[in-house]
Amino acid sequence: MYNYAQLDKYGHVIGISQLAGVVENESLVSLETEDFTLFGKVYDRDTGEFLTPPDGFYKAIRVNGAWTEGLTPEEIAELTNVLVPESVEQKAQRLESENANLREQLAETNANVETLTNALIELGVI
Incomplete structure (x- = not known):
């Protein structure tokens, strides 16, 4: 061998x-x-x-x-690079921030939909 x-x-x-x-x-x-x-x-x-x-x-x-x-x-x-788990407080702050961002995006989207709807009404499309 x-x-x-x-x-x-x-x-x-x-x-x-x-x-x-x-x-x-x-x-x-x-x-x-x-x-x-x-x-x-x-x-x-x-x-x-x-x-x-x-x-x-x-x-x-x-x-x-x-x-x-x-x-x-x-x-x-x-x-x-060892990940450290989030504390409950950190997670709550992160989720609140993400939620605020989503609310802003939703408000912007709703405003865009309203603008487009009004334009379509003025053009007689709907």
């Missing part, structure tokens, strides 16, 4: 596989044994070592031998 560490596009170990034959694939690194302690480590293609990424990164990657963030600011914002 042949053991492999499966890597994501950043070199993070995301799986350990035992295959029946030799496989040549950029996302697989040959291992001597099935080593599940490699999960979460980062494979350095330059040195052939599995490195433990430092704390403080969402997706630590190695660039020119230095650790850096692998996620874009947008991806980090998406991960950290």
Whole structure:
């Protein structure tokens, strides 16, 4: 059997596989044994070592031998954007505001209908 560490596009170990034959694939690194302690480590293609990424990164990657963030600011914002539920007071204020806006829109629509109706009456259409 042949053991492999499966890597994501950043070199993070995301799986350990035992295959029946030799496989040549950029996302697989040959291992001597099935080593599940490699999960979460980062494979350095330059040195052939599995490195433990430092704390403080969402997706630590190695660039020119230095650790850096692998996620874009947008991806980090998406991960950290936790919705806080509205309080009863906040919800009541939001609904009152939405209701006021709807009343204004309805009044405007009614005025437009009245204007159009009067125009149609003057033209003798209705």
